[in-house]
Amino acid sequence: MPSVSRLVLDFCRLALSDNDDGDRYYMAAHELAENVAKYSTGTRVSLDLVMTEQDGVYAMKIHARNETSPEKLRDVAERLSELKRAPDALEFYDRLILETAGAEGISGLGLARIRAEGELEIDYSINGSELTIIAKGPPRRPTAST
């Protein structure tokens, strides 16, 4: 995992002119990578980082894909749906921290953290037993190529 983290950080810092922007995507990619490692029940997993540009507007997209059980799919779909609907990302994250306080082991905070601290949109899709989670958003500062 440290070598994957290093690759992600190097990519983010190469693609972005601002290290702090790189750190936002690095955090999001790392949380998604750990999610894939923790919840996957199959052998097909992937993590893709793509910098896109449309009409001069840049955005980083992180796709995390893995196969998991129907029970875990239902659980994560419910949590992702609630996270997407929450009008205030920071308030939702703080509430989740309080609700899960004391429970050790898996944090259950990673996706909410990506939205609140990383200021990234979260989306997801389910295809059979495959779950794809997407975190995306524009850099705060112009990219290195602009």
Place this chain on the structure above:
Amino acid sequence: MSNLQSLSLDTWRLEPEVVAGAITVRMSGLGDMAVVKPFADFLAGLKDEISSADIQRVEFDVRNVQLLNSSCLKSIFNFAFRIKAEHPSCQMSFLTSASQAWQARALGPIQRMVREQVTISAA
């Protein structure tokens, strides 16, 4: 005599120092899924030390931390909640790097939720 021990793993290091009623913990490395359990155990020991030695101030120097995953963050949040409940006079401070703004952002929730006892500064 402090019972707190340093923790040194491949990519994660915690160095506590107890001086005159205060504890400083220098943290460095990658706080990823490999270190979640030993980190939580360390914080449990730190909480015990605060209780037994009547510690009034704890400083976490996180300037050399490159990553804190949500599970490691949760351990810090839970530690702060326990200190708030059991030792309301104990102050907790976090020293972050001015060039690593993510560190203060990541710790932001405890400053919002344990406002009276937590300070976050950058150097």
